[in-house]
Amino acid sequence: MKYSVLFIASILIVAVFIAGCTQQPATQQPSTTQGVIKVGVIASLTGPASNVGTNMWQSAQVAADKINSEGGVTLKDGSKAQIRLIVGDDESTQQGGQKAATKLITDDKVDILVGGYSSAVTSSYQQTIAEYKIPYIVTGASSPIITHRTDIDTSYIFHHCPTTDTYGQYTTMFIDQVVRPEVNKKLGAPAARPFRLAMLYQDTAFGKGVQSAVNNTITTGKLNIQLVSQQSYRMGESDFRTPLTAIKAANPDAVYLAAFPNEGAPIITQARRDIGLNTIFLNVENNDNAQFYKDLGQYGEGAIIESRFSPYVAPVGAVADAQNEFKQSYFARFGTFPDMMGASTYEGIFIAAQATKNAGTTDKVAVRQELIALNMPQVIEAMKDQTCSFSPDFRESTFDLWMEQLSYNATLGETRPLIVWPDNLKTTDFVLPSWYVAGSSP
Amino acid sequence: MDNLGVFLQIIFWGLYAGCIYILLATGLNLIFGVMKIVNFAHGEFLMIGAYITATIFFISGINPYLIILLSMLALIGIGAVIERFCFRPILGTGKLNEIFLSIGLIYIFQNGAAIIWTDEWQSVKSPYDGISLPFGSLSVPLDYILIMFFTAAIICGLYLFLKKTTIGMQMRATSQNRKGAMLVGIDVERIDVISFGLGCALAAAAGTLWIVSGQIFNPYMGSIPAIKAFAIIILGGLGSIPGAIIGGLLMGLAENGAAFLLGGIWKDAISFVILIIVLVVRPTGLFGEKGD
Numbered sequence: 001m002k003y004s005v006l007f008i009a010s011i012l013i014v015a016v017f018i019a020g021c022t023q024q025p026a027t028q029q030p031s032t033t034q035g036v037i038k039v040g041v042i043a044s045l046t047g048p049a050s051n052v053g054t055n056m057w058q059s060a061q062v063a064a065d066k067i068n069s070e071g072g073v074t075l076k077d078g079s080k081a082q083i084r085l086i087v088g089d090d091e092s093t094q095q096g097g098q099k100a101a102t103k104l105i106t107d108d109k110v111d112i113l114v115g116g117y118s119s120a121v122t123s124s125y126q127q128t129i130a131e132y133k134i135p136y137i138v139t140g141a142s143s144p145i146i147t148h149r150t151d152i153d154t155s156y157i158f159h160h161c162p163t164t165d166t167y168g169q170y171t172t173m174f175i176d177q178v179v180r181p182e183v184n185k186k187l188g189a190p191a192a193r194p195f196r197l198a199m200l201y202q203d204t205a206f207g208k209g210v211q212s213a214v215n216n217t218i219t220t221g222k223l224n225i226q227l228v229s230q231q232s233y234r235m236g237e238s239d240f241r242t243p244l245t246a247i248k249a250a251n252p253d254a255v256y257l258a259a260f261p262n263e264g265a266p267i268i269t270q271a272r273r274d275i276g277l278n279t280i281f282l283n284v285e286n287n288d289n290a291q292f293y294k295d296l297g298q299y300g301e302g303a304i305i306e307s308r309f310s311p312y313v314a315p316v317g318a319v320a321d322a323q324n325e326f327k328q329s330y331f332a333r334f335g336t337f338p339d340m341m342g343a344s345t346y347e348g349i350f351i352a353a354q355a356t357k358n359a360g361t362t363d364k365v366a367v368r369q370e371l372i373a374l375n376m377p378q379v380i381e382a383m384k385d386q387t388c389s390f391s392p393d394f395r396e397s398t399f400d401l402w403m404e405q406l407s408y409n410a411t412l413g414e415t416r417p418l419i420v421w422p423d424n425l426k427t428t429d430f431v432l433p434s435w436y437v438a439g440s441s442p
Numbered sequence: 443m444d445n446l447g448v449f450l451q452i453i454f455w456g457l458y459a460g461c462i463y464i465l466l467a468t469g470l471n472l473i474f475g476v477m478k479i480v481n482f483a484h485g486e487f488l489m490i491g492a493y494i495t496a497t498i499f500f501i502s503g504i505n506p507y508l509i510i511l512l513s514m515l516a517l518i519g520i521g522a523v524i525e526r527f528c529f530r531p532i533l534g535t536g537k538l539n540e541i542f543l544s545i546g547l548i549y550i551f552q553n554g555a556a557i558i559w560t561d562e563w564q565s566v567k568s569p570y571d572g573i574s575l576p577f578g579s580l581s582v583p584l585d586y587i588l589i590m591f592f593t594a595a596i597i598c599g600l601y602l603f604l605k606k607t608t609i610g611m612q613m614r615a616t617s618q619n620r621k622g623a624m625l626v627g628i629d630v631e632r633i634d635v636i637s638f639g640l641g642c643a644l645a646a647a648a649g650t651l652w653i654v655s656g657q658i659f660n661p662y663m664g665s666i667p668a669i670k671a672f673a674i675i676i677l678g679g680l681g682s683i684p685g686a687i688i689g690g691l692l693m694g695l696a697e698n699g700a701a702f703l704l705g706g707i708w709k710d711a712i713s714f715v716i717l718i719i720v721l722v723v724r725p726t727g728l729f730g731e732k733g734d
Contacts, residue, residue, distance in 0.1 A: 047662060050561045203707045233706035236666070238657045241455040242701040242709075249448045262563045266658050273572060273656065274583050275451075295565050295658060 036084045037073055037356055039064070039349060040110035042100050044117050047092025048236040048262060051291050052117055052341050056140060057087050059342030060114060062329050063349035073353045076360025083353060086110055090117075092236075094124035101125035105132045111362040112137070112355075114348035117341060119143030119164075119205040120235070127152050135368045137351055139344040142167070142286070143205040147394040156364075158371050159396040160351060160388075161344045162285065162308065164206060164258075167401060168213025171282055171306045174403050174421050175254065176223045178430050179280060179304075183253050183438050191224075196439040198229040198252035200243055200267060202259055207232065210258035210284060228252050228439070235260075240267045244275045251439040254280040261287045261339075265295035272299045278437045280304060288404070289339035293414045300415035301408040302433035308381050308399045309344075311337035313417045315382060315402060315425045322380040347379040351388060371395075405430055447579045452702050453695065454577075458586050458655070460694025461593035462648050466667055467674040467686040468597065469644030475617040475681035476637035479529055480537055482544040484645055485668025486551035489661060491517050491646025492653045493559050496566050505569050507588060510650045514643035521642030522635045530634065548665070555661035563658045571656070589651045596647055597687065600640075604683075613637055617681060670713060677717050679730025688728060692716065 041060045044053030064083040067073065072080040086108045088100030097116075104110045105128065113129070116122035117140035126146070129136050130153040137158045138146055144163040147154050162170075180195040187193070199214060201207035211230060218225050229250035231243035244267070247255060255277070257264050264287045271277040282304040290311045293300065311327065314320040326346060330338040338346070354376045359366035372395070376388045384398035391398065402425045404417035420430040470484045495513045499506045528547065532539040555561075573584040604610035616623040616633045624630050648667070653659050674693050678685025693713050700712035720728060 046556070046561060050660070051563055054561075231706060233701075234710065237706065237709070238663075239455075239459060241458075242452055242698045243706050245448060245451045245455065246702055262658060262660075265565075266656065269656055274586075276574075276581060291563060295563065297567070 035072075035079055035081045037081045037112070037353070037362055038084050038086060038108065038110040039352055040086050040088055040104035040108060040113045040115075041345070042088045042090055042097065042104065042113060042115035042122075043345075044092040044121070045087065045089040047090075047096070049092040049117050049121075049260060051262060052140070052260070052286065052289065052339065053090070053092070055289070055339045055342040056115055056117065056345040058334050059326075059330065059338050059346040060085055060087075060349050062326065062333060062338075063346040065333075066329070067349065067353050073357045075357070075362075081356070081362075083349065085349075088115075090121050092118065092121065094121050097121040098125045098128065101128045105129075105134055110134070111364070112352045112367060114352055115139055115345055116141045116146075118235070119146060119209070122146060123149070123205060126154065126157065129156055130154065133364055133368075135352075135355070135364055135371055137348040137371070139348040140286075140341040141206070142284075143209045144394070144396075145205055145209070147396060154395075156368055157395065158351075158390050159394065160348050160390075161341075161397070162399050162401060163396065164209030164284075165213045165216075166399075167285055167306050168210045168258075169217045170401050171256065171284070171304075171403070172214050172217040172223065172225070173221075174304075174306070175256075175282065176221070176225060178403075178421055179254055180224070182430060182432050186432055186436070187438050194224050194226040196228045196251060196253040197225050198231075198247045198250055198255045199227065200231045200233070200240070200247060200255060200257050200259070202235050202263065203232040204235050207258040210256075214256060233263075235263075237263065238266060240270050241274055244271045244277060247271075248275050248277045252279060253439040254282060256282045257287075258284055259287070261289045261292040261295075265292050265300075268296060268303060269299045278435050279439070280432070280436065282306070285340055285401070288417070290337045293406075293416070296406075296415060297413060298408050298415075300406045302431075302436065303406045303415070304420075304430075305404045305406070305417060306401060307340065307404050307417070308401050309338075309340040310404060310417050311339060313404065313419060313427075315400075315419060316427075317382065317425075318386060319378060319380055319382050326380050343381055347381060347388065350379050351376070354388075400425075402426070403430075444579075448702075450578065450580055452698050454580065454582065454586070456695035456698040457691065458589060458694070459697060460691040461589055462652055462667070462690075463670060463674055463693050464687050464690035465593055465596065465644050465648035465651070467671040467678070467690050468600065468683055469641035469648075470668075470671045471675045471678070471681060471683060471686040472600075472613075472644070473638055473641035474675065475683075476613055477525075477529070477533065477634050478620075479533065480540045480544065481529070481547075482541065482668060482672075483547035483551060484544075484641070484671060485664025485666070486548055487517055487521065487642040487645035487664070488649040488652070488667055489555060489659070489664035490520065490551065490649070491642075492649030492659050492663065493555060493661075494646065495650040496564060496653060496659070497559070499566055506566055506650060506654045507592065510592065510647055513646040513650050517642040517646035518639035521639040524642075525635050525638035529638070530631065533634075552661045552664075559661065561660050561662070563660050565656065565658045566653045568654045568656065585655055589655055592647070592651060596644065600644070600683070609633070609636060666710075670710075673713055673717050675727075677720050677727055679727030682727070682729035685727055685729030 043057040072082045088104045090097035113136040116138045119141040122141035288307045314323045355370040358370040382400035403421040405420045406415035495509045570584040574581045674689040678689030700708040
């Protein structure tokens with residue numbers, strides 16, 4: 001018995017040790033608390049969302065490096081403070097999120113928080129944020145509930161990414177104005193023909209948020225779009241063949257996916273390869289990710305992604321150079337490209353630095369006031385009026401979005417995006433692929 | 443697609459999912475049947491098998507269906523080491539020790555795999571990607587037919603091994619009565635190693651077939667299938683190989699049927715609803731016997 005206890009104890013110690021080995025180094029900057037702004041980054045370093053979470057954490061490091069290399073942040077007394085990042089792994093779970101947020105706030109005593117990807121995970125620790133009144137710039141969780149909910153105090157939370165309401169509406173408008181006319185043209189159908197849209201969404205606040213936005217946009221805009229099938233799946237699912245079979249049976253003209261990249265790529269692959277669902281797949285912006293393109297291969301041909309930052313394309317205009325500089329810095333350090341959540345987290349660090357600089361102190365009340373009053377030039381993403389600021393009602397940033405269509409590059413064995421909407425940003429027109437099969441009434 | 447076509451398609455996806463479950467649950471049941479240990483880390487052997495196949499495939503480009511054998515052989519070795527140095531010392535010291543040991547192994551294997559292979563999602567492209575065969579009114583990708591064929595072949599091979607070979611008979615004897623087996627001269631510790639290794643090899647086969655079907659994978663892929671494998675062996679009857687086969691098929695069909703009829707969020711729940719009903723009606727599971 002004694003032997004067994006010792007043996008199991010040693011196994012547990014080794015397990016904890018190895019678990020510790022996989023954690024990213026907590027800090028990259030000076031360890032002194034003098035002249036340091038401690039920024040906690042909450043990201044999914046492990047679990048189903050680890051790909052995006054790692055990208056967010058690495059982007060935060062690139063931002064901190066840039067700020068620190070330029071001298072840091074000037075405080076009220078004229079001293080310069082360096083940004084010191086401390087990462088909290090939410091493990092892609094609600095429990096993990098609660099642990100990470102509590103540790104960053106109570107143990108590491110961070111001055112400000114940045115990050116948060118899954119809306120379900122992020123909402124699970126909002127009570128902790130409210131209790132300790134820590135300014136938190138959410139850069140990944142896209143459900144509007146993050147700042148709209150009324151059951152807890154969200155006044156310290158600032159939303160620096162488009163919400164599901166915004167991009168759900170935007171994508172539905174694209175379908176109505178661009179995809180629907182093209183399908184009607186292909187079919188030789190009258191403009192009155194209803195567009196047959198199907199949805200496959202993650203059964204979380206994020207997925208339901210997109211579903212709700214699409215339904216609301218169709219209803220309020222009186223759009224000629226008919227939702228012929230709405231299927232859901234649990235987060236982290238890998239086998240989508242059955243809901244895709246149900247969708248195919250409904251004969252859709254296009255399928256809108258509210259999925260994470262590690263779900264979106266297998267959905268499209270299984271749909272086209274296994275089910276023979278040769279249609280247009282529309283994806284939400286978090287799929288604009290290098291791993292997504294790699295996993296999709298040729299099956300991504302013709303697919304659409306709503307986007308605001310892409311590893312492989314930049315809109316013409318003011319932000320192109322800044323985006324390229326960020327991508328090059330990121331690639332030089334990590335050997336891969338940043339994704340959209342990485343981009344907004346990169347900006348989140350700059351916003352945290354700017355608000356602290358404006359406040360002249362790390363006092364949380366003062367920093368919150370400066371976040372409310374923020375009016376700084378856009379960093380790398382195209383913002384409304386080219387300015388980073390938060391709306392007075394729900395403290396949300398407003399981005400300029402665009403739609404990309406993927407084109408297969410046989411040499412690379414992957415697809416690459418081209419901007420097809422809106423007119424002021426597009427580099428080419430949306431086209432229906434030659435293999436596309438339009439829906440029809442069953 | 444007509445209603446019959448949709449129905450047949452859902453049945454087909456259920457059978458495919460059932461194949462993966464059968465291999466995983468049969469391996470788990472083989473280990474439980476002989477050693478009576480609870481190994482929550484069984485899904486991690488599926489994950490390691492998947493990564494071994496993927497690594498050999500990425501390096502050599504060999505047909506992944508051929509790599510199944512290599513992956514299974516590798517897992518026999520890994521399983522034997524785990525049995526010898528982890529489970530054997532605690533055998534008979536209580537279920538709590540086994541549970542904590544297997545939980546520790548989950549962390550070790552997951553984090554070890556993350557260090558070796560990173561925790562990025564990965565995928566393997568089957569050489570038969572894009573090839574479909576007419577199957578009645580359906581057009582079925584060749585990969586899924588191959589997956590069903592390999593599952594049937596492996597299970598038949600296991601059946602023959604257990605029925606026709608001396609070691610197989612010794613494994614069955616040990617499973618039926620461990621003390622009796624010892625009394626008639628069977629080296630039960632040797633049988634434990636072989637059983638554990640074979641159970642892990644079946645998990646490796648499940649992992650390989652999982653990834654050649656185009657599903658993406660990372661070091662955490664084994665957790666959910668392991669939970670389902672436990673549900674299957676309880677449903678089918680602890681220690682019963684036919685129970686694992688029927689339970690696996692039932693689970694695959696029920697999950698896909700529920701996802702189609704009730705929605706995707708019922709996919710996991712329905713398995714446990716069936717499990718509860720079966721346990722209430724027949725507490726030993728479908729093929730279980732009293733005492734297991």
